[in-house]
Amino acid sequence: AQTVTQSQPEMSVQEAETVTLSCTYDTSENNYYLFWYKQPPSRQMILVIRQEAYKQQNATENRFSVNFQKAAKSFSLKISDSQLGDTAMYFCAFMKRGGNTPLVFGKGTRLSVIA
Amino acid sequence: EAGVAQSPRYKIIEKRQSVAFWCNPISGHATLYWYQQILGQGPKLLIQFQNNGVVDDSQLPKDRFSAERLKGVDSTLKIQPAKLEDSAVYLCASSLDLAGTDTQYFGPGTRLTVL
Numbered sequence: 001a002q003t004v005t006q007s008q009p010e011m012s013v014q015e016a017e018t019v020t021l022s023c024t025y026d027t028s029e030n031n032y033y034l035f036w037y038k039q040p041p042s043r044q045m046i047l048v049i050r051q052e053a054y055k056q057q058n059a060t061e062n063r064f065s066v067n068f069q070k071a072a073k074s075f076s077l078k079i080s081d082s083q084l085g086d087t088a089m090y091f092c093a094f095m096k097r098g099g100n101t102p103l104v105f106g107k108g109t110r111l112s113v114i115a
Numbered sequence: 116e117a118g119v120a121q122s123p124r125y126k127i128i129e130k131r132q133s134v135a136f137w138c139n140p141i142s143g144h145a146t147l148y149w150y151q152q153i154l155g156q157g158p159k160l161l162i163q164f165q166n167n168g169v170v171d172d173s174q175l176p177k178d179r180f181s182a183e184r185l186k187g188v189d190s191t192l193k194i195q196p197a198k199l200e201d202s203a204v205y206l207c208a209s210s211l212d213l214a215g216t217d218t219q220y221f222g223p224g225t226r227l228t229v230l
Contacts (some may be wrong), residue, residue, distance in 0.1 A: 045208075045224075097119050102150075103150075106157050107156055108155075108156075
């Protein structure tokens, strides 16, 4: 079974600064996907970024980028130029490739962006 | 494109009562998931449908929870009778059916409080 661990329950960052959220996972699978989802106080879970395990290049989406270290089973999220709207719960999630398998989530990191 | 729709958004019931939640996935999405998110935790899969068939219901407490997706489109999740520990947010998600490479898109969730 796969497990996802987010070791930082809460973090805060000043507006316009950079913050990195940590995630580690455990799996015996070789083909999988990793995701970061954002859940603002309104509760709608929104996809932030996705990484295919077979790709060595780290995924980037505007101000969001990941540092994917497959051997270390580490998948951190970097948010640059933090904005007040980035305040939310951030969940790291794992999905085995093939067959529309469910997501396995970590417990989340609550990020507060401070003006 | 319309997102995943869920209703109701909030529900408060007494223990031992029954409750039902409804989900309408994104048009054309064959796979539908129900997740339970207890406060302070990441979502956990309850049941997964592909079209109108159940793919995985191993984590569904079948003595009290049931779900159906009769026409392969919208879905209903029912709890009967509810227990205090069922208080949670119930999230519905959907994805296309393309060999397990698909991102899951989430609805806004239903927050259930059992008194």
